[in-house]
Each structure stands twice: as structure tokens, then as C-alpha cells.
Amino acid sequence: MLNLTPKEIADRKALTINPCKTCQPVGALYCALGVHKCMPHSHGSQGCVSYHRTFLTRHFKEPAIASTSSFTEGASVFGGGSNLKTGMKNVFDIYNPDIIAVHTTCLSETIGDDVGSYIMDFDMPEGKLAVHTNTPSYVGSHVTGFYNMMSGFIKYLAESTGTKNGKVGIFPGFVNPGDIRELKRLAGLMEMPYIMFPDQSGVMDSPMTGNYEMYPKGGTTIEEITALGDAKHVLALGMFTSTEPANVLDRKCKVPYDVLPLPMGIEGTDELLMKMAQLSGTEIPQALEDERGQLVDVMLDAHFYHHGKKVAIFGDPDTVLGLTALVLEMGMIPKYVVTGTPGEGFEIKAKEMFAKFGMEGCKAKAAADLFDLHQWIKNESVDLLIGSSYGKQIAKAEEIPFVRAGFPVLDRYAHSYFPIVGYKGALRLVELITNALLDHFDRTCADEDVDVVL
């Protein structure tokens, strides 16, 4: 496996090998799936959306709908205005969504299509809406596309009437439906009225009923997005994912916001709950304090399997930082912390976290790829790898225990139903991590070392 990866690290400037990010539109598509009765629309040639739908379908094992402008060579030369109009008309006629969310691709961006004015010129059917965002794939990553689409919805739809509605907007970041359900549960326990945006729960984890519903019951409604403009506050979770849309909303509707890390691990969850307590004026209930106590209990019980173990973590910036926080709390060493998404802030943040726990010799890198990570591991190995499905190659090559978390997890089932946020999510991660380490030990140790007790 990956036999051609050399140990010697050579300087690489132009060739990306085994990327740790993908392009903006897939993030935009996923964001739009978190809006109720919304059809994501990809303005470009049809291959992009075919790939994006495939990618999301494989991660969730659920249908991921989206339409396309199906550019041909002609459209690429003369502009895609008529393709978009025909496309939108056909989508409303055939698939009848309430709203179409258009994002661009590197093709329509390169030719400079003005999607905003195409939409303005479109003969919109009664009661229907369309929004758009620009998602050039040669900038940022899928995370960028995700928040650009959020900003697109906000720019078009959020309105401030001048009267606050008492709700708190929660921007959950690029996470799974299982995480969103957990965030909702926490907000419920904290008696904090909220608007979750976007909300893929109920859409990308819909139940088997024998009936296919193109628009399942989940998703943020258009009214809710509009009402974000009257929200009293926004909790923007994940600084690299949610800051920008929170900022856009604040500029447009004067909604103050707090940027918090994805609530992963103890401190991250503590911080979120204390913020919620402040906003709702509700004390943190005993039930949550108990959950926290259970998590700490397990961490103490199992600490000697974790302490001092070296971990490599890769994936999207906010998820990676959240995982880093958790493994630090567990006494592990986040030896390598890597994201493919470009941006300086990531390395700074990671280093702050290393320093806080007195960690030395840990490396953090943004705009990195998995080839970098693998080479580092070849030079100094780790005890555990955490990341997307593509980590399985490295895990196999180097015989490292491996825990899947983040995007994309293409080769496992049911993962997206469970949270990695909140105390419950942390507890689940602690279990996954401990099991991975112990399973590896049991499988590779000498017979006399196999014990049935811990």
C-alpha cells in the first residue's frame, strides 16, 4: 500500500498528492441540502454535480439531489445564461422545490457568468425563490463553498423587521446530521429557542418508509432563514466555517454573534453550554452536568491507554481543531495536525492549543495533503490516525490504528447518525479511540499478553 511514497521529504510546490480537501461546490451543495424543499443547482457542466452528488451519497448512503445547467462547449464560450434559465424552469416544472440554490463551478467562474443578474431576469413562478453564491473551485476548499452558500442564503433571505424574535441562530458548521441533532438536544435542554442553519438532519438521515420523498421533512425553512434577521444572537460554531456567514448576517441585519470552536471535547462543550446559559437565562441542568461527569469518568477510567500516545489528525480545519482539543484533554499528543483547506489561522490556532497543554514537537499545517502527512509519519510514526476514509491507506501502509471522523467517510455505514460534538459526541470518540488502540494491541500482541480483563 502506497509503496511509492518515499521517506525523504522533497520540496513540493506545484504537485498536490492525495489531497486533503476538495472543491467549493460540494460544500455549497451540502449546505443547500440543509434547507427545506430546496433544490441545489450547479451552474456549470454536468460532470461536477455528478461527482458532488456521488460524493455526498457515498458519505451519507442517502440520495443527494441537485440539478445542473449542463454546459456544453457553446455555453462555455457564449455564457451560460440561457442554460441557467432553462434549467431553473425545468427544475420548478418537474421537481417543484420551493427554492433553488445556485452555486457556480470553476467553469462558470472562469468565463465570468453573472449568475445574480440571470436570476434577476428569470421569470420566477409565483411563490418560488432562488438564491445564489459564487463558488470558484480554485479558491479555498469545500469548506469555503459551504459557508459561501450560507452567506448566499442570508444575503437573499434574511430580513430584519426591527423586532427581535428572541431566537438564537445556531450555525453548526460542516457537520453530520448526528451532530446537528445533538446540538438541538443541547439547545432544547438549555431551553434556548433557536434557528439551526443549515440543518441536514431529517434530510440526509431520513428513515426508510417504503416511500421516497424528494424533500424529506428536515431542513431549515425559508421562513426561518428570513427570521435569522430578527434573531437576538448567533452562535457561530467553527471559526473557519461559520465566522463569515455570521459576519454577513451581522452586517445585513445587525445580529450580534459569538464565534465558538466546534463543541468537541469537554472545554469546547462547556463553553457552548455556558454561552447558551447566558443567552437563555437558564441554568445548565443536572442532566447535562451528569453527562459531563460520565465523560470525565470514562476518561479517567481509561486514561492509561491514552496518555502520551501520539496522534495524527487530518480533515477540515474546525473538525481537526475540535479533535485536537479532545485528544489533548485525553492526555494524548497531537503529533501532526493537518488540513487541506488553506488559511493561516489554522496553524496559529493549533499551536496555541499545543502550547496550552505544554506540547512540544507537534506540527500543524494548513494547505497540506495526505502525502505530506504520510511522509511525516514515515519519519516519525504515531500511535493513532484520525480522519476521513482516505486515511485507511496510510493506516494500512504503516499499520496504525485508525478512527474515522469528519468528511468524507465513504467506506463505513451509520457514522453520520452519531455525534462527535457535545459530551455525548466526546464520549463516543473516546470509545472509538480506546477500542481502536486496544483492538490493535490485541491483534498484534503475543499470545501470553492477551488478557480478558482491563
Add this chain to the structure above:
Amino acid sequence: MKVKELVLNQYSGRVYKNRKDHIIEVEEGIDPVQPITANTRALPGIMTNRGCCYAGCKGVVLGPVKDVLTITHGPIGCGFYSWGTRRNKANVESGENFIQYCFSTDMQESDIVFGGEKKLRQAIDEAMSMFSPKGIFICSTCPVGLIGDDIHAVAAEAEEKYGITCVAFSCEGYKGVSQSGGHHIANNGLMRRVIGTGDKEINSKFKVNLLGEYNIGGDGWETERILKRIGYDVVSIFTGDGSFEDISNAHKADLNLVMCHRSINYIAEMMHTKYGTDWLKVNFIGIESTVQTLRDIAKFFDDPELYARTEEVIADELASIEEERAYYRTKLSGKTAALYVGGSRAHHYQSLLADFGVSTVLAGYEFAHRDDYEGRQVLDGLKEDADSKNIESITVEADPEKYRVFLTKERYEKLKNEIPLESYNGMIRDMKTGSYVVDDLNHFETEEFVRLLEPDIFFSGVKDKYVVQKAGVLSKQLHSYDYSGPYSGFNGSIIFARDLVMGLYTPAWNYVTPPWKNQSTLQAALAAGGEM
């Protein structure tokens, strides 16, 4: 009302007009078969399942070549999505395997504005210094063509500089109307630059190439196993588990066996012209069709020992699967299937299904041309439209040194009537009266046809898999085999049947409706004498 009308009538006028000729209900005994419209643009907004030119070129044809380093020149997405996602298996016992890797120039805004050639050039330098591969392929994605990067010039420079083969493929996603254009572009590049460049001595007797076999789930290996057992020498496979060297020596073979006609017929035709290599349409999907194919190949070589060996192997293979075949048939017989796949499988799999008594009620291709539906007979009458004109068609001439004819003229004429030599009759001829053929089946039509025809099993890709499954119909991926396979040949047929039986009989189907939906819990409590 007929099913076709029931589906079409829900469309607006323009969509109706566009889609009606892509759908036919097979009528009895019409020859030539009913015409169908195919290989035309998908309507914007229709939710087609089609992919793009890059997917056809890099994803399908070039991707499986294991020892060539393929660089995707473009922003990161396209390269990322085609990384390890097609299940084209490759064996690495000897030599290099780049299949586990994804190489991309990950173009950034400045590359789009100022041009990406420099970055591509440097990427090649870096690839050479780290891996020194014997060949590099460059595949471009959408923006590259628009900003005018000359990837062919960069490739030529690299050849000069490093003395390797470096081939550029301008397979931007917007070219053509589907993956199909990409197949063609890949075929052209391999023909121009790779095939015929090898000079390996091959002295075996029955030399064949297997064309259009991408070794998904190990299909190519099962086919190769059978061929080798009989005594064939498989010179090269295009391109599953394929290597640069094998492909460069493909012209040494006596016969090309064409599996996927759509994706590789260009090479088959060009090799026929340039090297005199005949091609035979084969089908290793299905028990009866594998038997038929093996007999057809034997006829081509017309060797008494080979005939005998062929029958011996067939008998032995059939005997070894007999019991399981009979068992699975009892489980599957009488079921119905709908298939919507690629450009050849919707046809190939009908024979495999028939082996187990499953009949096909609907079949469609994602990116086929009319000849894949109606047979190559229609090729002469086909007019090129603007979209196909954009895909380069190259012409080759007989190679004065390497051209060889295997069959005498008389033998060729005789065989032409007996086996599918340089011919393919298309899918429709093998379909039952009253069944449906739908080209470029979209999301809406999938839902409608499944509702109206109620097939027991739907075969398609992953994008629509869960749509159909959510509607309560077993849905299997025929692009990637749901992580199973091989499905080809004798052993594959049993794996396929086993997978279907698992899918149809898994207990989970019984739990779709909760018991309280059929029976009020209140009543149940009363009946049991429970207290309120």
C-alpha cells in the same frame, strides 16, 4: 394509457418534445429495430445521471493504467473525486502502482488568471524527481481549455527533457454531452502515442487483447483466468489492471476482444485499420453468453486443439457452478429487473439475469450512442451534430511494417456471418417485446418508471441507488458492484446471484412497516386482555 405516455405527459411541452424520442417501447419483430435518440445534450435542470468528458477519459479509460502517473491539471475537485472511487482493481506484485494516488496541480486563482502551464511544468518536474515513472498522462479539467493552457506543448517538452512518454488529454468537462467524448479522447491518445510502440517478442499461439474491460471488482481477472485456462495469451487489457508496456505491445495480438463497445470501439476500429487486428464483440457477463463468447473466439482461431480445450473448460466450469446455479435460479426465477448503466452493461447484464430467470422490463444507457442501442448497422446513416464534432475523430492508415492479416479473405467472409466480427448488434435486438428502452434516464423518470413497472430489482449507480431503495425496491450498483464482485465469467455469475438473493431476502425488508401500522396497538392490548 401506455406507460411511456403516462411518464411523458407530466412534462411541459418542450421537455416532452425532447424526451419522447429517447424512450421506446420495444415492438415485435421490427427490423431494423426502432430508432432511438441518443448521445444528445441533456436538458439543463433535468437531473441527468451523466458525468463529463473528464470522467470518461481520466476516470474510466486512463485511470486504471497502473504504472503511468496521471496528473489532473485543474482545480482540486475533479482529481479528488476520481481518486480510488471506481473499484478498478490492480495488482502490484511487480512494478509500480500509481492507482492508490491522486495527482493534481490544484490550480489556484493566480493560475487561472496568469495561466497554469508553469505550474504544470513544475508538477511534472516534481513527479519525475520523486517517482521517475515511465509515462505521464495529463488530463485537463474545465478551466484549462478556457484559459488556453497548451498542455500538449508542456507534454512534448517533458518528453524531450526526460525521455519518457508524456501524453496530454484535453478532456475538459464541457466537451461533448457526457462521459462518451472522454472515452474517445482517451482512445485517440492511446492510439497515437502508446499502442504499437512496444517491441516485446511474443511467440505464443493464440494472442488476444481484452478491450473495454476495466477490472471493476476484479472482472478482468476472472475473464483472464478463463481465457488462460483455455490457452489464450492475453497480451493486454484495456485498461483494467493495465500496464503501459502491455498496452504498447497490443498490436502483437491476433484478435481484439471487445467488452465495452462504447468506451473502446474507436481503438478496436483503428487497430483494425492500422495493424489489421480483427475485433470480436464478446460478453463475459452471464453464463450462457460466456459460453457463446468462448466458442466464438475458438472459431476465429479455428484450431482443433483449441476447440477441444474450449469445450473441456466450458464443461468443467459449468459443472463446478451447476449446483449453486440451480439453487439461485429457484430463488430468482420470475423476478423482474430494470437496468440503467453506462454504455454497455445495461445490455451485458440482461444475459446474466436471464441465466437466473430474471427478465428485464426496462434498460437504458447513460451515455451510449445509437449504435449501442440499434447496432453498428446505423453508423452509416448517423449525422454528426455540433457536440460530436467538437470531439476529435482521428484517422489512421495501415502501418507498412506492423500490418498483419490473420484470416484469409474467404475465412473472414464466412466467419462474418457466424460470429460478431467487427460488428455489434446493439441492445434492443435482445430485448423482449413490451419492454422499455430509455436513454439518459433522469431522476424523475426513474421514480415514475419504478412506480409504474414495479421491477423487483433496479440496477444503477450510487446517485439513484438510495432513491429507488427508499421506495422499497432492491437497488444494486452496477458501476461499482456495491463493493462486491467479480460478476464476470462463471465464478462471477454465482457471486452476482448470491448478492441478489441476499438483497431480495434480507430480513430487514420485513421491518419497513412497523407492526402498529397494520394493527392498532389499542386493539392488540384489548385482545390480549390488557387493562386500559
